[in-house]
Amino acid sequence: MRPAEFDRQQVLVKAMNCFWKQGYQAASMAVLLEAMGISRSSFYNSFGDKRSLFQDCVALYAQSAVQLFTVIAQQYHGIDALRQFLLLTLTNEQAIPLKQGCLLVSSVSELSGVDDELRAQVMREFDAVKAAWLVELNKDQLSLDAHQAVEWVFSLLLGWRLQSQAGSSPEVLNQQINWSLDQLKKSQ
Numbered sequence: 001m002r003p004a005e006f007d008r009q010q011v012l013v014k015a016m017n018c019f020w021k022q023g024y025q026a027a028s029m030a031v032l033l034e035a036m037g038i039s040r041s042s043f044y045n046s047f048g049d050k051r052s053l054f055q056d057c058v059a060l061y062a063q064s065a066v067q068l069f070t071v072i073a074q075q076y077h078g079i080d081a082l083r084q085f086l087l088l089t090l091t092n093e094q095a096i097p098l099k100q101g102c103l104l105v106s107s108v109s110e111l112s113g114v115d116d117e118l119r120a121q122v123m124r125e126f127d128a129v130k131a132a133w134l135v136e137l138n139k140d141q142l143s144l145d146a147h148q149a150v151e152w153v154f155s156l157l158l159g160w161r162l163q164s165q166a167g168s169s170p171e172v173l174n175q176q177i178n179w180s181l182d183q184l185k186k187s188q
Contacts, residue, residue, distance in 0.1 A: 002075060004034060004043070004138070006037070006038055008046060011036045011037070011038055011046075011186040012053075012056055012057065013060070014035050014036045014037065014056035015035065015036050015047075015053055015056075015057055015060055016034070016060055016103065018031060018032055018035035018036070019054060019057050019058075019103060019107075020061070020100060020106070021100060021105075022113075023110050024054055024105060024107060024110055024111065025110065025114075025116070027050075027088065029043075029050060032050065032053070033173055036074055051118070054118065055070065055104070055118070055121055056115055058107060058121065058122050058125050060102060060129050061103045061104060061125070061127075062125035062129055063124070065089075065104075065129050066128055066129055066132045068085065068088070068089070069081070069085045069129070069132050069133070069136075070118070070132065072084045072085050072088070073132075073136050077136065077139055077140075078136055078137060078139045078140035079136075079137065079140055079181055079184055079188075081136045082136060082137065082153060083169075083177065083178070083180065083181045086153075086160070086177045086181070087155065087174060087177055087178075089095055090157075090160050090161070090164055090170075090177065091103075091170035091175050091177070092170070092172050093170065093175045099163075100165075101161050101164060101165040102157075102161045102171050104122055104125055104129075105157075105158055105161045105162075107119070107122045108122050108123065108126075121148055126154070130150050130151075130154055133150045133153065133154075134146055134147060134150050137150060138186075140188055141188055142187045142188060143187045144187050149184055149187075152180075152184075153180070153184070156176075156180055160173055160176065160177070163176075
């Protein structure tokens with residue numbers, strides 16, 4: 001087998017963006033190969049198949065979200081770190097195309113009842129993101145269970161992602177995020 005003649009990480013990011021825009025099922029091999037800029041043989045030699053590539057892409061997406069949250073948590077703490085993460089990822093058009101939504105949220109919806117194994121992997125990736133949130137929320141002295149608070153914010157995130165895709169303005173999302181996290185902060 002010849003060595004890959006491309007940067008695997010860069011090509012993986014291109015594939016992730018393709019799945020993010022198209023969805024798992026709509027991203028045909030032809031669409032993926034064009035987006036990735038590699039040949040079919042290079043694809044199969046490097047990634048195996050579409051399913052394996054998708055698994056690598058959702059893992060990369062979740063790792064990126066955790067890394068972003070970790071950077072934010074170096075400057076903000078507890079609920080404030082979570083607030084800044086949500087504001088950045090849900091209301092900042094320069095950071096993330098808002099209408100594109102979230103790869104993990106879209107994938108759970110798309111794969112539910114279609115491919116339970118892939119859907120379960122996407123949920124495990126969500127768990128990694130929620131675990132990072134939990135570490136931060138445990139720094140605050142909440143009067144409620146931090147795990148329940150994370151699950152509550154996660155439920156809100158799902159709705160906010162759908163709202164952003166439906167066209168809610170960043171201002172509306174900003175108000176909802178701030179109001180919701182203010183309620184959580186009152187439990188300190």
